[in-house]
Amino acid sequence: MSKLTKRTVDALEVTVGDYLRWDRHLRGFGVRVYPSGKKTYLVQYRVGHRTRRITIGQHGVLTAEEARARARQLLGDVARGKDPSAARQERMRAPTVAGLCDRFLDEYVDEHCKPTTARDYRSIIKRFIRPRLGPLLIAEVTRADIVAFHHALRETPYQANRAASMLSKLFNLAEDWGLRQAGSNPARRIKKFREEEKKRYLWDEEQTKLGEVLANALTVSATETESAKHARTQNKS
Numbered sequence: 540m541s542k543l544t545k546r547t548v549d550a551l552e553v554t555v556g557d558y559l560r561w562d563r564h565l566r567g568f569g570v571r572v573y574p575s576g577k578k579t580y581l582v583q584y585r586v587g588h589r590t591r592r593i594t595i596g597q598h599g600v601l602t603a604e605e606a607r608a609r610a611r612q613l614l615g616d617v618a619r620g621k622d623p624s625a626a627r628q629e630r631m632r633a634p635t636v637a638g639l640c641d642r643f644l645d646e647y648v649d650e651h652c653k654p655t656t657a658r659d660y661r662s663i664i665k666r667f668i669r670p671r672l673g674p675l676l677i678a679e680v681t682r683a684d685i686v687a688f689h690h691a692l693r694e695t696p697y698q699a700n701r702a703a704s705m706l707s708k709l710f711n712l713a714e715d716w717g718l719r720q721a722g723s724n725p726a727r728r729i730k731k732f733r734e735e736e737k738k739r740y741l742w743d744e745e746q747t748k749l750g751e752v753l754a755n756a757l758t759v760s761a762t763e764t765e766s767a768k769h770a771r772t773q774n775k776s
Contacts, residue, residue, distance in 0.1 A: 543570055544603050548578055568610040570598065580606035584617045591624040634718055636680060636709075637673035640664045642716070643709055660705060667692065667702045668709075677718045680710070682725040689729055696732035703729045 541547070543562040551560060553576050561569040571579050578598035584591055593613060595606045613623045644664070648657045671688055672680065685706060692699035706726035713719045 543568065543580075543607070548598050548603055551578065562607070565607060565610060565614075567614055568607060580610070582610045582613045582623075584614060586617070586622050586625075591622070593624050634677050635673060636675050636677055637669055639677050639709055639713055639718065640669055640673070643712060647712060659701070663698070663702050663705055667698070668706065672706075677710075677713050678720075680725050685726045685729060689732075693732060696734050700731045700734065703731065 541562075542564045543560070548570055551570070551572050553572060553574060555574055557571055557573045559569050559571050559581075561567075567583050569581055569583060571581060573579070580595040580598060580601060580603075582593045582595060595601065595609050595613075598606075601609075616623050644657075644661065648660050652660065667688075671691070672684065675684065685703065688706070689699050689703045692702060703726060707724060707729070710719060710724040710726050714721050714724060
């Protein structure tokens with residue numbers, strides 16, 4: 540076919556098997572049509588004697604021109620001697636923040652932390668760090684990522700500050716373990732939120748109960764005082 544455009548890709552028929560159509564204006568740029576109707580842009584190139592393919596994205600999510608621009612970039616990398624597919628696979632194997640959390644719990648927390656501290660760390664990881672930062676690659680986490688994470692928890696400043704402090708410890712260990720460049724901790728010196736003193740007011744029934752306890756205490760105290768006076772009077776007589 541000629542140039543891949545929205546119109547030409549939309550017009551591609553769905554068959555019982557998947558098939559490829561290539562762009563004649565940009566060698567190596569194509570689209571795969573699946574039996575489900577999904578259409579995905581890709582790039583194909585050769586490295587040595589091997590043919591490699593990289594999926595760019597789904598038609599409809601990406602426009603044909605956006606996919607073409609990405610294809611040009613990837614093919615340009617190939618022309619400069621790079622192998623984008625190998626680089627992507629290496630990146631996918633790189634350790635993530637979720638993996639760092641697992642190692643932190645297995646190799647550090649159980650050995651160096653008190654049970655109460657370990658319990659708090661596990662809770663912070665489960666509730667906050669893993670859901671928000673877990674998929675990110677350790678080496679690619681930026682200070683902006685940590686600031687955004689901390690800001691998202693601003694409604695609970697105490698938890699936000701504890702999580703930020705824990706992230707700083709995590710990334711210090713990542714440096715020690717060779718997972719990040721030395722001195723690159725993105726969670727260092729994050730400005731903490733102001734923490735107000737915790738206050739809790741008694742419910743009506745709790746106030747009533749407290750009043751009863753205090754009244755009973757006063758009654759007992761008064762009784763004991765009278766008994767003591769009576770005892771002293773008896774001793775004098």
